[in-house]
Amino acid sequence: MRNIKTREGFEFWDKVNALPHYAFLLSPSGKSVQKFEDKAMGNWIDVHEAQKIVDQAQDRISELRDELGAAKGEYDRAVNKLDDLQLRLSAADQRIDDFAGGECEWHREADSGIWNSGCGETWSFHEDGPEENGMNFCHSCGKSLVVACDEEEPDSDDDWRMNPCKQGHRDVGAAGSVAHCYQCDEKIEAATTQEAFERWNATHPKQ
Structure with missing residues (x-):
């Protein structure tokens, strides 16, 4: 089998065009037919307008392949970003779980708006205390905020x-x-x- 030179993306059509051409002549007596290779016609499919349509279709197929490759690249990059975000989210969830355990007890300084947290921080309120101002978690350690009980009232x-x-x-x-x-x-x-x-x-x- 002879070696056929083909173009990338046009392999099928180049092989078709490389097929040999034959001519057939009827003998003068009309009783026989002579077959011989015709090399004057070139690529036999080129004589048809269909070749132009096929070439255009192949060009479009090649363009679509390139677009598909680019889209796949974008998809792979998006998946990598998503995986990275998932790792960050998991790490953030773990930190929240670490901070969420336990309680932080807040004590109020007598007759003032100053409150001291169990983790060593200080907070001041103009009015009322943490509960009345909607503070459910310590702003420093993130644990559940618990207000220390007031001193017990005397029995009499x-x-x-x-x-x-x-x-x-x-x-x-x-x-x-x-x-x-x-x-x-x-x-x-x-x-x-x-x-x-x-x-x-x-x-x-x-x-």
């Missing part, structure tokens, strides 16, 4: 009754982490109002 009024000052004045009281006398300005300061109250009564006997 006697438990909060302050002893007179050292000069005998009974107009005394405790607020803002300070226990003091309203008449002589004697006072005891502490970290909390409860502590100031307890230190006052411990150093001032009943009268």
Whole structure:
């Protein structure tokens, strides 16, 4: 079989065009037919207008193949981006899970809008506290925000009754982490109002 030179994308048609051409002549007696190769016609399919249509169709097929290759490249890049985003999302979900576990207890400084978180941060509110301002999670550690319970109220009024000052004045009281006398300005300061109250009564006997 002879070697046929073909063009990329036109292999089928080049092979068809390479087929040999034959001519047939009737003998003068009309009793026989002589067959011989006709090399004058060139590519026999070129004599037909169909060849132009076929070539145009093949060109379009080649264009579509190129477009398909480009589209596949875009698709592969989109899939890679999607995979990357999925990895980032999984990592973010893991961080959320890590932060979501447990609770962060917030304590309010006495008679102020200052709140201290269990993770060591400080937050200030102009009005009310975390719950009233819609804070369900700590802004620092991301854990569920829990407001510390207020100090238990005394069982009776006697438990909060302050002893007179050292000069005998009974107009005394405790607020803002300070226990003091309203008449002589004697006072005891502490970290909390409860502590100031307890230190006052411990150093001032009943009268």
